[in-house]
Amino acid sequence: MFGGAEGKAPxxxxxxLITNSLEYDLGAFWVVNDMRMVLDCAEYFSRIPQEFPQFETVTRSRHFSIGEGLPGTVxxxxxxxxxxxxxxxxNFPRSSIAKQEGLQTGIGFPLFYGKTVLGVxxxxxxxxxxxxxxxxEFLFALGGQMGVFLERLAADRALDSADAQFRLVAQAASVAIFTIDEQSKASKLSLLLARKPSSIWSSCARPCTIRMAKERNRGSRLRGPF
Structure with missing residues (x-):
């Protein structure tokens, strides 16, 4: 859901910042994969690089289902x-590797929006x-704030994806393509056309509306008063 270099940076x-501020040795960021209904490791950080190589390898390659392990339970x-x-x-599948590399304590908190968990x-x-x-309580509140950010990012990416799909279809189309927003305005227009969305709406939608109005008026005159 949040793949790509641009999404990983923040x-x-x-x-x-969280790992260093709370003085833990390492941290992992998991996101919910809506298609597979598992948690995927999106980011991993160790205060001492390569200090826990096996734990890092397993963590990056693992997927957790709901209720499985620390992230799945959260x-x-x-x-x-x-x-x-x-x-x-x-209920900690990485326990043997954690013991081998000297890890002792773990804590996890959800990144959520409303009642929906978006990450851990x-x-x-x-x-x-x-x-x-x-x-x-602090970690729970922090997770709520980060969840709002995740939700907004997902919405922005969904909008960007929809716009990109529209552009691909429009570029391949040989006829006019436009969409109408809530105010009945043509908000998107095929790139093959040089005319503005407002002019397209005026030339095709308004005459239709006028014809419908004329038909209604004529019908009223034909029926007349009773």
């Missing part, structure tokens, strides 16, 4: 999840930092 910066519950010991947690951020540490109720 997420990479946000993930790095997705299903739409809440903050703290795992004090990821090496012994039952998870953080890991070699230490066992205390996680207070205030900390969980």
């Amino acid at each position: 997420f990479a910066g946000a993930l790095q 997705w299903s519950t739409r809440g903050v999840l703290h795992i004090p010991d990821v090496t012994s947690a039952e 951020i998870e953080l890991f540490s070699q230490q066992s930092p205390a996680v207070s109720r205030q900390m969980k």
Whole structure:
């Protein structure tokens, strides 16, 4: 949903900022794949590059279904999840690799818009930092703010995609193509035509409207008063 270099840039910066600010060793950013209904790893950040190579490799290549692992559980519950010991947690498929590379604690929070989870951020540490109720509330609120950004980005990309599709069809068409917005104005016009959308609307839609009005008036005159 948020693929491409342009989409990854803001997420990479946000993930790095959150990981550093909360003093965790690494973080991963997951997005919901609506087509496959899984979480895909969109970004990964480690405060010490290549410090956890196997964990990074597995994380980048993994997909989590709803309820699976730390990110999947956050997705299903739409809440903050703290795992004090990821090496012994039952529902943590990466536990053996985490233990091998010295990771101890994990925490994840949802990025949501309304009741819909759009993504998950998870953080890991070699230490066992205390996680207070205030900390969980802060992460939940942060996830809500980031979710609004994700929703707006998705809407903007959907609009860009629709515009691009229209341009492709219009360029290949041999007839006029236009769309009408809520104010009954022609908002898009085939690139093959040099005329403005307003002139197209005037020349084809308005005469039709006038003819319909004349027919209604004539019908009224024929019926006459009773």
